[in-house]
Amino acid sequence: MATLLSLWKIPAATDNAVLIVSELLTNAVLHAPMTPIEFVATHGDGVLLVEVRDGSSIPPAINPGLDTEDLGSRGLQLVQALSSDWGWIPLAGSAKSTWAVMPVRGAQINP
Template identity: 35%
Template sequence: MASTTSHRTECEERLRPSWRPVASTTGDPAYSGVLQRDEQAAEEARKILAMVLAVWKLEQLAADANLLVTELMSNAARHARGSVVRITVTRTARYRVRVAITDKSRTLPKLVLGDPLDETGRGLRLVDAMSSAWGVIPYNWGKCVWAEVTVS
């Protein structure tokens, strides 16, 4: 029990100071934060996403949004540079949410068909299939990969 409690406390400490509501450039409500780029990043991103969806009363988006944030964060944790990544969750319409992961790698992701039996390389195919839209914003110092989910 002690190890579960200490893990929970450590995770809460990692989350608490790192994310907050922000004003987006479009005026849409958003939450943004910085996470360590490690094996716990996807789990922490899902927790942030769950809290944000609850605040917006959009829990019905949780299943699809969790899959998207897991894939995007896993790709950043595996392929990006630097010790941290930024997650931003933006409400772009009444029933639509955008999840964006920004990292310091300028290598852009590529949607590849690949072999269905391959163990890796299908993440963006899942993002493409599960999202209403997705894309990449390149920067001089890195990139932002985003995906949107919409209540159908």
């Protein structure tokens, strides 16, 4: 992810983007094991879209009763905090795409 953002000349977005992608991929591995997992990133018009597709139709959900002493289960909270928007859409079969959008405007874009 960091290399891709550097090639796209938006390296200032790297830390948040890497964390978001890591959380989305981790959720896919944990909740859709043994299914194909695909990562897609696109950017334009001042935004970065990251997307993880997996073979589970179960929607991702933030755990509202999360105990602050519990390890884990905070991935989607981080995604929500670091992105301007996030969500999921069903795909063909029993698959889904979980996505997040981040602004990459102004000082984040290197000439």
